[in-house]
Amino acid sequence: MDIVFPLYPDYTALDAIGPYEVLSRLPGAKVTFVAAEPGVLRTDTGFLGISADAALADIDRADVLVVPGGTGTRQAMSDEGLVGWIRHIHGTTEWTTSVCTGSLLLGAAGLLTGKKATTHWGAKGELEATGATYVAERVVVHPDEKIITAAGVSAGIDMGLTLAAALAGDDVARAIQLGIEYDPQPPFDSGSEAKADQATVERLIEIMT
Amino acid sequence: MDIVFPLYPDYTALDAIGPYEVLSRLPGAKVTFVAAEPGVLRTDTGFLGISADAALADIDRADVLVVPGGTGTRQAMSDEGLVGWIRHIHGTTEWTTSVCTGSLLLGAAGLLTGKKATTHWGAKGELEATGATYVAERVVVHPDEKIITAAGVSAGIDMGLTLAAALAGDDVARAIQLGIEYDPQPPFDSGSEAKADQATVERLIEIMT
Numbered sequence: 180m181d182i183v184f185p186l187y188p189d190y191t192a193l194d195a196i197g198p199y200e201v202l203s204r205l206p207g208a209k210v211t212f213v214a215a216e217p218g219v220l221r222t223d224t225g226f227l228g229i230s231a232d233a234a235l236a237d238i239d240r241a242d243v244l245v246v247p248g249g250t251g252t253r254q255a256m257s258d259e260g261l262v263g264w265i266r267h268i269h270g271t272t273e274w275t276t277s278v279c280t281g282s283l284l285l286g287a288a289g290l291l292t293g294k295k296a297t298t299h300w301g302a303k304g305e306l307e308a309t310g311a312t313y314v315a316e317r318v319v320v321h322p323d324e325k326i327i328t329a330a331g332v333s334a335g336i337d338m339g340l341t342l343a344a345a346l347a348g349d350d351v352a353r354a355i356q357l358g359i360e361y362d363p364q365p366p367f368d369s370g371s372e373a374k375a376d377q378a379t380v381e382r383l384i385e386i387m388t
Numbered sequence: 389m390d391i392v393f394p395l396y397p398d399y400t401a402l403d404a405i406g407p408y409e410v411l412s413r414l415p416g417a418k419v420t421f422v423a424a425e426p427g428v429l430r431t432d433t434g435f436l437g438i439s440a441d442a443a444l445a446d447i448d449r450a451d452v453l454v455v456p457g458g459t460g461t462r463q464a465m466s467d468e469g470l471v472g473w474i475r476h477i478h479g480t481t482e483w484t485t486s487v488c489t490g491s492l493l494l495g496a497a498g499l500l501t502g503k504k505a506t507t508h509w510g511a512k513g514e515l516e517a518t519g520a521t522y523v524a525e526r527v528v529v530h531p532d533e534k535i536i537t538a539a540g541v542s543a544g545i546d547m548g549l550t551l552a553a554a555l556a557g558d559d560v561a562r563a564i565q566l567g568i569e570y571d572p573q574p575p576f577d578s579g580s581e582a583k584a585d586q587a588t589v590e591r592l593i594e595i596m597t
Contacts, residue, residue: 192408193405193409196402199401200400200402200541200542203435203436204433204596208435210433210436211435219428219439224412224413224419226412226417226419226420227412227419227421227438229438229439230428230436230437230438230439232437299569300569317573318575330569330571331567331568332409332567332570333409333545333569333570333572334571336542336572337572337573337574337575340575340576341575344575350587350588350591351591351595352575353588353591354589354591355595356574356576356579356584357578357580357581357589358540358541358595358596359402359540359542359579360488360541360542360543360580361572361574362526362539362542362579362583363546365549365565365570365572366549366550366561367549367553367561367562369562369563369566370566370568370569370572371566371569371571375562375565378559379563380566382563383563383564383566386413386415386560
């Protein structure tokens with residue numbers, strides 16, 4: 180089972196590594212990180228580089244496509260080399276998926292028009308501008324179109340487990356959950372727009388700017 | 389604030405990337421991934437490479453040390469170059485931390501003798517062999533010794549938020565939680581040894597062997 184993660188400048192690492200850590204443990208999985216050109220691509224913080232082991236041009240199909248988000252997504256949306264590749268690969272996949280603002284790239288490729296989808300809570304307007312209808316859910320599955328979108332960053336772990344169950348059965352997904360000891364116990368409860376108070380939103384804006 | 393992640397062959401990516409995604413967003417953070425030699429190091433699955441941007445020998449101090457685990461930990465425990473470096477850097481840190489079997493490396497460095505600590509549920513015997521007392525908790529904090537150990541793989545996100553609060557205050561940690569939209573909703577509830585049934589444990593062993 181070929182599972183492909185496209186990277187582009189200023190992606191967010193956990194968007195990719197959350198589902199990678201789940202899906203790479205599926206029996207028969209082969210995971211490939213790709214980019215316009217092979218080599219190390221830096222994340223949005225600049226502190227981390229992940230190796231793209233193949234060029235987009237080297238990959239003409241995938242069973243599963245996982246598109247991460249990041250601050251670089253807006254720039255990437257106008258990169259027809261990447262967006263056109265996503266559109267093409269989608270024609271070959273069993274499942275096409277995104278995490279965080281990765282859904283903006285699915286939207287730019289025309290895959291979400293008229294569909295419910297999710298993204299990072301801070302990007303819902305941009306998602307809707309692609310023709311999708313934003314819903315404030317953590318994982319949105321379209322079984323008929325074989326498309327899954329996940330909310331911000333850490334939601335990719337929940338998406339990965341949902342997808343693992345669809346691909347290999349609930350028992351395998353449960354076993355992988357135990358393997359990565361995913362029994363979350365966040366010390367705070369501010370992880371969504373609905374749960375965070377206004378002071379937390381303002382503090383986040385301060386930190387990010 | 390210098391935050392340093394040592395890598396070694398066959399580490400687990402999410403062990404490092406969970407806390408990286410939290411801690412890299414702290415105001416003033418500077419994160420560096422290091423290894424015996426700079427270059428791309430492959431994870432335990434072989435499907436992913438992360439760039440170590442400095443050599444262990446280039447780094448002689450850190451404010452925060454985060455040691456990830458992985459199937460390579462057992463080999464790494466007998467690498468005195470790495471274990472001795474951890475012991476030395478610990479003498480300079482504000483906080484020394486581990487995720488998953490990373491605690492075996494803290495134990496090998498002599499940092500956990502007689503202390504309560506945690507690790508991946510499957511490695512508790514190995515942790516105790518280093519002189520620590522295993523406790524089945526997700527995050528174990530020793531405020532006096534400034535040591536934190538986290539349970540398996542995904543527990544590094546919870547550890548990262550706990551540490552972010554200790555370093556920069558609860559308000560900053562809450563804001564980062566909102567930024568990475570950490571509002572976990574696992575589709576199953578099998579993420580700990582206490583919650584998983586025997587069939588799930590057996591399925592995991594099948595998958596991993």
